[in-house]
Amino acid sequence: MAFLDKLNKMAKTIEDKTADAIEMSNYNAAITAGENGFTMDIRRIGEFYYEFFINGGTVEPNILPVLQSAKAHQDAIAQAKADIEKLNAEIAAEKEAAKAERAAAREAAKAEKEAAKAAEAEEKAAEDTVVEETVE
Numbered sequence: 341m342a343f344l345d346k347l348n349k350m351a352k353t354i355e356d357k358t359a360d361a362i363e364m365s366n367y368n369a370a371i372t373a374g375e376n377g378f379t380m381d382i383r384r385i386g387e388f389y390y391e392f393f394i395n396g397g398t399v400e401p402n403i404l405p406v407l408q409s410a411k412a413h414q415d416a417i418a419q420a421k422a423d424i425e426k427l428n429a430e431i432a433a434e435k436e437a438a439k440a441e442r443a444a445a446r447e448a449a450k451a452e453k454e455a456a457k458a459a460e461a462e463e464k465a466a467e468d469t470v471v472e473e474t475v476e
Contacts, residue, residue, distance in 0.1 A: 393399050393407040 389399065389403070390407060390410055393404075394411065399407060
């Protein structure tokens, strides 16, 4: 009987610990959900005041430096995006120029090859004419 009592006590301890772990997990999930909700709400407030500031609204002097800093960051982002677009356009133009250069080189090589064939044919025709004249 003592063994069964011990086993029951151990099972009850495990059950209690499992229930505590589940309860702790539920509290942690509630904390995480609350923190995420708070972060989203604060972000919305910030976005509202930023838009208000950008649209010419009067804001409290103590928040003005933060809004100006945010505006400077947005301006820097816009400038970097414009620089990227400019660079991509330059890269695309360089690729097109290189492609046109390769095509022109292929055409020149083809024309050179055809000219060489024509010269060879002319030379052979001239040799054939000399041979015919000699034979006659």
